Amino acid sequence: MPAHDVPSPSESDRRAPAPVPPGHFRVGRFLGVDVLVTRSWFLLAALIAFLMAPVVDEVEPGLGAWKYVAGLVIAVVYAFTILVHEAAHAVSSRRYGHPVESITLHFLGGHTGVDGGPRSARQEFVMSIVGPLASLGVALVAWLLGQVLPGGLIGLVIGTLAWANLVIGVFNLLPGLPLDGGRVLKALVWGATRNEVRGTIVAGWSGRIVALLTLLLPLVMERVYDVRADVTSWAFAVLLAAFIWSGATAAMQGARLRRTLPSLVARQLARRTLAVPADLPIAEAVRRAQEAEAGSIVTVDTDGRPVGIVNEAAVDATPDDRRPWVPASAVARSLVPGMTLPVDIKGEELIRAITFLPAHEYLLVDAEGSIYGVLATADVDRAFRERHR
Structure with missing residues (x-):
């Protein structure tokens, strides 16, 4: 054998x-x-x-x-x-x-x-x-x-x-x-x-x-x-x-x-994402995201590399009068190893990945390393409950 x-x-x-x-x-x-x-x-x-x-x-x-x-x-x-x-x-x-x-x-x-x-x-x-x-x-x-x-x-x-x-x-x-x-x-x-x-x-x-x-x-x-x-x-x-x-x-x-x-495939659960400069004010980043009908915002550095994912709760907690002056990077969670996942990840491998490093959101990239979208843990939980009924 x-x-x-x-x-x-x-x-x-x-x-x-x-x-x-x-x-x-x-x-x-x-x-x-x-x-x-x-x-x-x-x-x-x-x-x-x-x-x-x-x-x-x-x-x-x-x-x-x-x-x-x-x-x-x-x-x-x-x-x-x-x-x-x-x-x-x-x-x-x-x-x-x-x-x-x-x-x-x-x-x-x-x-x-x-x-x-x-x-x-x-x-x-x-x-x-x-x-x-x-x-x-x-x-x-x-x-x-x-x-x-x-x-x-x-x-x-x-x-x-x-x-x-x-x-x-x-x-x-x-x-x-x-x-x-x-x-x-x-x-x-x-x-x-x-x-x-x-x-x-x-x-x-x-x-x-x-x-x-x-x-x-x-x-x-x-x-x-x-x-x-x-x-x-x-x-x-x-x-x-x-x-x-x-x-x-x-x-x-x-x-x-x-x-x-x-049946849990990251690609199918991905949110449309808008990439913005890390120093772009929150107000402008949100306006662009709404215009593009994007469900998430990713901050990138001067070379276009993703560096963080804007946290929606942190944006909501920021007063309207301050949003034009606060950069998007201030309300973004820095991308650390384990928060960037391949877009085709699925099943048990997907569950292991988000269990290994718990976070609200993960960046999904394609085979070339380009930004595809953002995967929210809440979306994974919702999809699992619907399929497990």
């Missing part, structure tokens, strides 16, 4: 660490990627330690309070299984040229922060499937080790490792977003229809169905293991279902947004 150069861990280690988001803690690096944990992960670790303590006591009696420490070790082992799963996503993402910012462990699992999304259905498929396959691979290795290693506490840890990875691998293969199986389904529909948005919508609806079925998980556990579901089981099922439902819904909303974005 085609691949981009993958930065080695040593190269990544030399990079300056990214800022840690609030509520997160950096605990180290794995394969050159920052590993973060949230506050909720510590709650999960304590819960696992508490629930596993009686099991540890059965396997290794007489540990006393140390059984909770052993339970905490099992929680760390579980975190390692999530880390391996997410690391598989990170490696495949970097192989396709997508920088990986971090791996985050939280109460419901983990998340790999990737800069940019898959550019094809094949990339989506590969980047998604490797996580569950890695978990199932670890489960197999742990099971084989369990056949040769002694029982007791070591056997419990190895058995937990095998069982946890099996559950993680199988569960993540369920065909619904935001699970990896949902991304696999999205890739398959995307590849068959050549339509990424359609793939996301199908996988999103499937994710909602998976969320509803997750609510039945305690009943399934009762039938399979003959263990009566308690309040904790039902609470966890509701929490997991809510997580899947909200993730599926967010993915569908994002897909509809991407379907709207291609």
Whole structure:
């Protein structure tokens, strides 16, 4: 398969660490990627330690309070299984040229922060499937080790490792977003229809169905293991279902947004613009603009290069009796890098550009660098709302 150069861990280690988001803690690096944990992960670790303590006591009696420490070790082992799963996503993402910012462990699992999304259905498929396959691979290795290693506490840890990875691998293969199986389904529909948005919508609806079925998980556990579901089981099922439902819904909303974005073309939203000398009085600049039926005014220097965009609100705030004496440059925002955009910019690229440098207006230029018009953020917002209804 085609691949981009993958930065080695040593190269990544030399990079300056990214800022840690609030509520997160950096605990180290794995394969050159920052590993973060949230506050909720510590709650999960304590819960696992508490629930596993009686099991540890059965396997290794007489540990006393140390059984909770052993339970905490099992929680760390579980975190390692999530880390391996997410690391598989990170490696495949970097192989396709997508920088990986971090791996985050939280109460419901983990998340790999990737800069940019898959550019094809094949990339989506590969980047998604490797996580569950890695978990199932670890489960197999742990099971084989369990056949040769002694029982007791070591056997419990190895058995937990095998069982946890099996559950993680199988569960993540369920065909619904935001699970990896949902991304696999999205890739398959995307590849068959050549339509990424359609793939996301199908996988999103499937994710909602998976969320509803997750609510039945305690009943399934009762039938399979003959263990009566308690309040904790039902609470966890509701929490997991809510997580899947909200993730599926967010993915569908994002897909509809991407379907709207291609119709946002800067050229079509451009305001007719009048270029005036920077030292021309406001009154005269406004008169010329009205005469030319221009919706915006750009100031230029003596060589005709654009240097600023006249702010309409600043003009309105200038008293009429002062306008003949105040130069247009006094009510113009200077053009800085990022405020000049190509007239053919559109879609996601347009949104990224105006998000990168927020401003009320941007200068649009053609391929030769000549002034084409001015793009107002208000016009972009209005067009988006109209198309998104």
